[in-house]
Amino acid sequence: MPTLGMDMQEATIVRWLVCEGDEVQKGEPVLEIDTDKTTFEVEAPESGTLSNLTGKEGETLPVGAFLAYVLAPGEEVPQKEGEDKEEGHQEEGQQNEQEEEGSLVPDASPEIPPDEPLSPEPGAPVPEEVSPEEVSPEEVSSAGSGPSAEAGLSEDGSGAVGGPASAPSVPPPAAGKGLRASPAARRLAAERGVDISSVAGSGPAGRVYLSDVLAFEATTTAPAATPEQGEQEEQEVSREELPSREASPKATSREGAAAGAATSSGVAAEVLEEGIRREPLTQVRRIGAKRTQRSFSEVPHFYLRREMDAGALVLLRERLKEKLGERPEAVGVVPSLNDLVAFAVSRTLADHPRLRARFDEERGELVVHERVNLGIAAATERGLVVPVVRDAGSLRLLELAKRTRELLGKAREGKLAREELSGGTFTISNLGMMGIDSFDAIVNQPEAAILAVGQLRTVPRWNGGTWVPKEVISMTLSVDHRVADGADGARFLADLQDGLSNWELLI
Numbered sequence: 246m247p248t249l250g251m252d253m254q255e256a257t258i259v260r261w262l263v264c265e266g267d268e269v270q271k272g273e274p275v276l277e278i279d280t281d282k283t284t285f286e287v288e289a290p291e292s293g294t295l296s297n298l299t300g301k302e303g304e305t306l307p308v309g310a311f312l313a314y315v316l317a318p319g320e321e322v323p324q325k326e327g328e329d330k331e332e333g334h335q336e337e338g339q340q341n342e343q344e345e346e347g348s349l350v351p352d353a354s355p356e357i358p359p360d361e362p363l364s365p366e367p368g369a370p371v372p373e374e375v376s377p378e379e380v381s382p383e384e385v386s387s388a389g390s391g392p393s394a395e396a397g398l399s400e401d402g403s404g405a406v407g408g409p410a411s412a413p414s415v416p417p418p419a420a421g422k423g424l425r426a427s428p429a430a431r432r433l434a435a436e437r438g439v440d441i442s443s444v445a446g447s448g449p450a451g452r453v454y455l456s457d458v459l460a461f462e463a464t465t466t467a468p469a470a471t472p473e474q475g476e477q478e479e480q481e482v483s484r485e486e487l488p489s490r491e492a493s494p495k496a497t498s499r500e501g502a503a504a505g506a507a508t509s510s511g512v513a514a515e516v517l518e519e520g521i522r523r524e525p526l527t528q529v530r531r532i533g534a535k536r537t538q539r540s541f542s543e544v545p546h547f548y549l550r551r552e553m554d555a556g557a558l559v560l561l562r563e564r565l566k567e568k569l570g571e572r573p574e575a576v577g578v579v580p581s582l583n584d585l586v587a588f589a590v591s592r593t594l595a596d597h598p599r600l601r602a603r604f605d606e607e608r609g610e611l612v613v614h615e616r617v618n619l620g621i622a623a624a625t626e627r628g629l630v631v632p633v634v635r636d637a638g639s640l641r642l643l644e645l646a647k648r649t650r651e652l653l654g655k656a657r658e659g660k661l662a663r664e665e666l667s668g669g670t671f672t673i674s675n676l677g678m679m680g681i682d683s684f685d686a687i688v689n690q691p692e693a694a695i696l697a698v699g700q701l702r703t704v705p706r707w708n709g710g711t712w713v714p715k716e717v718i719s720m721t722l723s724v725d726h727r728v729a730d731g732a733d734g735a736r737f738l739a740d741l742q743d744g745l746s747n748w749e750l751l752i
Contacts, residue, residue: 249663284659529628620669
């Protein structure tokens with residue numbers, strides 16, 4: 246599991262883009278992961294054959310966790326030191342016992358992480374190594390009576406081989422008869438005594454998925470599950486599901502009851518009772534909730550609100566629309582009001598180092614950033630993300646507008662790269678397009694300040710002789726009081742107003 250930033254601790258597997266045994270090329274995306282900030286495609290580090298896929302869709306793993314091997318032609322899965330010797334001793338003393346009991350062919354995609362001890366307990370059968378060439382990930386058949394064990398997950402989700410696999414109540418398919426089924430489907434069928442060969446598969450070439458087993462069981466068993474049983478089954482299913490090339494098109498009423506209603510973000514919700522449901526959070530919202538709570542409780546916020554005269558800002562944008570509309574290269578990059586505010590902020594911050602600093606709590610010092618890396622808060626279906634325009638203070642207006650559009654587009658698609666989500670020194674959050682006049686934003690740690698921008702409004706102003714209409718934008722500066730004082734924030738807002746009213750000071 247790669248790290249996408251210094252503060253990243255874990256990520257959730259969204260989906261595997263390849264399957265066990267697939268040939269991959271260096272740089273080819275192999276899976277999507279969901280971090281607290283974005284969905285990211287993990288690429289193959291080398292070309293080769295994918296082996297030992299570990300981790301299920303929806304499973305959260307720590308940074309550095311094993312995901313898979315990419316094997317070169319002829320290369321075998323690495324074994325731990327002393328494993329061959331131990332296997333040899335155990336095989337010699339237990340082969341006859343294995344032949345009497347019968348065996349199962351291990352899944353082609355074992356779920357054992359490389360850092361788990363692979364040595365069975367004394368007296369346990371030793372798994373026989375099966376190469377991807379010998380067992381297809383899509384088709385598994387019985388392999389005689391050689392010593393083997395079925396790899397599985399313990400109840401706590403950790404991979405472990407702790408003894409002989411219990412013999413399933415349903416016999417394995419006859420030799421030579423191919424059975425196309427996902428590992429999760431085979432495992433659930435064995436646990437519940439379902440003859441998987443009788444289950445009609447909904448996948449490619451009749452491949453049986455876990456949902457097919459559930460549907461078959463629902464039509465052949467009379468008693469209905471109690472709510473407690475249904476909840477337990479849902480938890481077991483979520484632990485056992487493994488990546489497959491495509492999801493099952495079938496949806497049974499039993500699955501619907503377990504999964505509950507679907508949310509706007511596509512995350513399944515658990516129905517507690519009529520009108521009430523429990524809704525899981527996406528990784529972005531879950532981690533964002535923790536960070537927001539931490540920032541709000543640890544950072545001593547203060548807020549400064551100022552109503553900015555936006556008349557010159559509006560006139561400038563009208564002139565830009567007229568001028569840039571005549572230039573083909575400027576199509577789609579006419580700066581918005583938010584772009585103009587971001588440009589003014591990036592220039593104004595050059596004279597306010599405390600607002601581009603962070604507080605080092607351990608040493609009781611300020612860490613000041615020379616460059617302005619401007620974060621632009623963006624609302625997405627998965628939650629709030631903050632892509633970062635690096636060195637925004639050095640960009641010209643059109644460059645800043647173009648770069649901001651690129652980042653916001655990638656944010657909506659969940660395609661932001663790691664460097665586009667880290668290193669921010671100041672953030673802007675704009676809810677003006679949603680009709681919000683003003684609001685207070687929470688400081689985006691470890692930054693020192695965030696600027697909340699409201700909508701453009703026309704209000705009456707007295708000019709000494711009569712009332713005149715004025716275009717204004719309310720802006721609220723939230724500041725970490727450990728880094729800056731009220732006077733620091735007030736001076737920043739005053740300088741920002743000067744820039745918005747007199748663009749020649751900024752350009």
